[in-house]
Amino acid sequence: MPLHILIYCSSVLPNGKEILTLQRENHVHRLDVLLRVLLIVQQLLQENRHGSKRDIYYMHPSVFSDIISVADYILVVEKESVFERLANDQFCNANRCIVITGRGYPDIPTRRFLRLLIEKLCLPTYCLVDCDPYGFDILTTYRFGSMQMAYDAKQLRCPEVCWLGVFPSDSEKYCLPQQCFLPLTAEDKKKAEAMLNRCYLQREVPRWRHTIFEA
Template sequence: MGWLRFAEAGRIISCITNPNTAYMIPVCVEEIEDIVSVAKYILVVEKETVFQRLANDKFCGTHQCIVITGRGYPDVPTRRFLQRLVKQLHLPAYCLVDFDPYGFDILTTYRFGSMQMAYDAKLMRVPEMRWLGVLPSDLEKYQVPERCLLSFTTEDKKKAKAILSRCYLHQEAPQWRLELEIMLHRGKKFEIEALSASSLSFLSEVYIPLKVQEGHI
């Protein structure tokens, strides 16, 4: 089934109607009816550029999944829509973000809610969200080129330390916290696109399918 109302928010590649067709995220989630999908999982990507790459590679149709981007920090409609998809379709959800504190913060926004809207966290959080990547171990495993690595700025370090102090990382996601500690210790960051330095379709053909198969954290 399709959706009747759309807005300038996040975007979705949907297998609910036509594979590899992109739509805007609907604002009025309550008005959506009869959501049906043959998708096997939901993939949330941080950035529009990665979203477009996957669309060009026809990733959704090939792998039977739903791909969503909030174009950075997700807005309320994107988070509510994602939560409804996960609950109604009973699908696993994975998130792919940049290897930096801001990407990690976006990841936690999807799973735990926004720090600015903590009072509404339960209405929009997706506790089932798994971290697909990018992970510290990917740096060596996929031989990210040195030219793609950037050193942490003072602001990056401040951001990482602030996130590490959040109680939910201690209580609900200790492994995520450990990965962030490793990231801070290394003091290096890189974007998702760095993984595709050797091949434009690396994410679609190798990285994402392998990570999904592994289940990830």
């Protein structure tokens, strides 16, 4: 969001003094960071020196380690191609959200980053995956953790994640053509049956099990 939209100036005071009013508390932090960076750039120019972004960070590490966002929600997408399409369409600017992808099954850094954002920003989080057993498995990896790292599930799981779709019922709801669908293979069905026996599906989100049956 442009800075001039966030700041209002009033020159009603005498002697040329002005009142600076910010719409939100986090805008104060953003202005503070901007002014600090501009001051560092000015000093570098005056001294004819060069500096990297890393150098600037370590001059004020406490300032740059607060996570501030004006987003309304977090969207996790399964595929990198979907992420790139949303980026090209400037989806985040139009909808004020943070989009994340693990490019399939998410690695540990991606899951830790998502966990950090949810804890610090307290934003609603939605996950969009394919309507197949692998997409569903990716969804459960974000929300409940992976079977291979069950011992570290508390630090990596994101129970706040909501399933946005795609659902089996979406085919009729949005009148999708039949050529958009692929039949489930024997391996797909075997994987789906194995997932149905997972304890967290029976205990925490039993309605998800019924959705899998619909597929």
